Amino acid sequence: MKTIELPRKSLTAETLGFFRFGEISPGRWVITNDAGEWEILSTAEFDALLAGTIETRESLTHKGFLRTGSDLDALAERVRRKKHFVGKGPHLHMVVTTLRCNQDCRYCHASRTNLDQVQTDMSLETAKKVVDLAMQSTSPYLCFEYQGGEPTVNFEAIKFIVEYSREKNRYEGKTIDHSLVTNFTWMDEEKAEWLIANDVLVCTSLDGPEELHNWNRTWRKGSNAFEQVMRWIAWFNARYIELGRDPKLWHIDALLTTTRRTLSQYREVVDLYVSLGIRNVHLRPLNPFGFATRTWKNIGYTTAEYLAFYEQALDYILELNLQGEEIMEGTAALFLKKMLTPDDPNFVDIRSPIGAGTGGVAYNYDGAVVTSDEGRMVLAMGDPLFKLGDAASLTYPEMVGHPTVKALAVASYLDSLPGCSTCFNAPWCGVRPLHNYMHTGDVFGQRPNTAKCAEHMTIARLLLNKLDDDPDGDVRRIFDRWTVDRPRQ
Numbered sequence: 001m002k003t004i005e006l007p008r009k010s011l012t013a014e015t016l017g018f019f020r021f022g023e024i025s026p027g028r029w030v031i032t033n034d035a036g037e038w039e040i041l042s043t044a045e046f047d048a049l050l051a052g053t054i055e056t057r058e059s060l061t062h063k064g065f066l067r068t069g070s071d072l073d074a075l076a077e078r079v080r081r082k083k084h085f086v087g088k089g090p091h092l093h094m095v096v097t098t099l100r101c102n103q104d105c106r107y108c109h110a111s112r113t114n115l116d117q118v119q120t121d122m123s124l125e126t127a128k129k130v131v132d133l134a135m136q137s138t139s140p141y142l143c144f145e146y147q148g149g150e151p152t153v154n155f156e157a158i159k160f161i162v163e164y165s166r167e168k169n170r171y172e173g174k175t176i177d178h179s180l181v182t183n184f185t186w187m188d189e190e191k192a193e194w195l196i197a198n199d200v201l202v203c204t205s206l207d208g209p210e211e212l213h214n215w216n217r218t219w220r221k222g223s224n225a226f227e228q229v230m231r232w233i234a235w236f237n238a239r240y241i242e243l244g245r246d247p248k249l250w251h252i253d254a255l256l257t258t259t260r261r262t263l264s265q266y267r268e269v270v271d272l273y274v275s276l277g278i279r280n281v282h283l284r285p286l287n288p289f290g291f292a293t294r295t296w297k298n299i300g301y302t303t304a305e306y307l308a309f310y311e312q313a314l315d316y317i318l319e320l321n322l323q324g325e326e327i328m329e330g331t332a333a334l335f336l337k338k339m340l341t342p343d344d345p346n347f348v349d350i351r352s353p354i355g356a357g358t359g360g361v362a363y364n365y366d367g368a369v370v371t372s373d374e375g376r377m378v379l380a381m382g383d384p385l386f387k388l389g390d391a392a393s394l395t396y397p398e399m400v401g402h403p404t405v406k407a408l409a410v411a412s413y414l415d416s417l418p419g420c421s422t423c424f425n426a427p428w429c430g431v432r433p434l435h436n437y438m439h440t441g442d443v444f445g446q447r448p449n450t451a452k453c454a455e456h457m458t459i460a461r462l463l464l465n466k467l468d469d470d471p472d473g474d475v476r477r478i479f480d481r482w483t484v485d486r487p488r489q
């Protein structure tokens with residue numbers, strides 16, 4: 001039998017710190033560690049590092065890649081800071097004020113109902129239980145995010161939660177944000193003035209130019225959803241300025257969902273966002289399950305098609321930044337905050353362990369408490385796996401200590417997952433047990449074979465290669481700007 005000899009790099013383990021590694025482009029290697037530190041090396045440098053013959057660099061020692069001279073306590077402190085969210089408690093509380101919606105978007109994976117289905121409105125009694133439960137969170141910061149259906153169809157529930165949580169907070173002293181995700185087709189000036197007066201952040205859905213937006217986001221026959229969005233973005237932005245608010249902090253943000261028709265229109269989409277002064281275009285892919293499966297053959301695409309689109313769009317966004325525009329891509333900005341700053345943005349879907357139940361919780365209109373908005377979708381399909389209980393009776397310890405929450409944490413803890421535990425991307429990545437469950441019936445799934453893995457791996461590689469090939473530091477200056485958050489207070 002023929003024996004195959006695999007090339008083995010020579011290794012001087014006693015000189016090395018703990019790190020993971022991967023080849024990000026031919027001849028270029030990234031090494032990373034749990035503190036989120038990283039360094040890019042040529043193949044010759046990488047071999048020399050492993051062999052213990054690399055010329056000692058301050059950065060390799062400081063970042064903990066070389067054992068001699070490393071400050072382990074300082075490194076441990078950096079790991080602690082990166083994982084600050086562990087044990088903080090849920091900060092994101094997604095409240096479905098109603099399932100009623102006047103639109104019927106092609107990709108909608110929420111369980112929407114028609115406008116006459118008033119029984120799918122959240123009652124004020126349930127809204128009170130939701131606030132009582134949410135405010136037991138040990139997190140000093142809370143964000144109530146209003147979703148639907150179209151949440152403004154049950155505006156009374158939004159008003160109640162904002163006012164009641166403010167009242168309760170007189171004794172709690174937390175920092176609380178309220179954020180509304182609206183399609184703007186149920187907006188009027190009375191609601192708009194109330195939202196501004198009560199500092200509710202407003203975010204809309206904007207999928208691109210008129211024809212694309214209206215095709216994705218079906219409204220009643222003869223109506224133009226895009227015109228409504230344009231009208232209200234202009235109205236709110238003008239009103240913020242009239243009231244003397246800083247337009248860099250107070251303006252309408254937007255969410256985009258990528259469908260097959262978006263793929264060829266990335267320039268038009270980005271140009272529209274720039275023209276509206278929206279500084280973050282989040283190129284979110286579709287979730288190929290739930291209600292979107294009905295229309296997948298019209299709106300769907302392969303992972304490879306999405307990633308090709310993403311790369312082109314990211315290049316275009318960078319090109320605009322180099323010309324002086326200020327616009328960033330949402331997922332790239334999240335990864336860059338992890339790569340370029342000592343902190344972690346605590347985005348509940350891209351962290352290890354995932355924030356399902358420990359970083360965020362969703363409350364259905366009927367008071368059902370679920371690990372996430374997608375868990376609510378699974379519940380609507382008849383599967384209660386991600387339901388934690390009912391707001392009326394669930395206690396906070398029962399919620400965060402629920403067996404499902406624990407299972408999701410285990411299934412998303414990258415350090416213990418084969419394939420992920422040795423991946424260079426582990427300090428920045430996050431996996432989605434619910435997606436695995438929907439695709440394979442198992443919350444663990446085979447991560448390296450999933451679309452999310454391909455997406456996160458591609459994004460990390462793209463960003464690292466751009467930072468590696470940046471002789472004048474222009475890309476680094478732009479990426480540093482994408483990591484800056486300015487609190488509205």
Ligand code: SF4
Nearest residue numbers: 419420423425429453
């Ligand atoms: S999901 Fe993929 S990219 Fe992320 S850590 Fe696991 S193997 Fe790496």
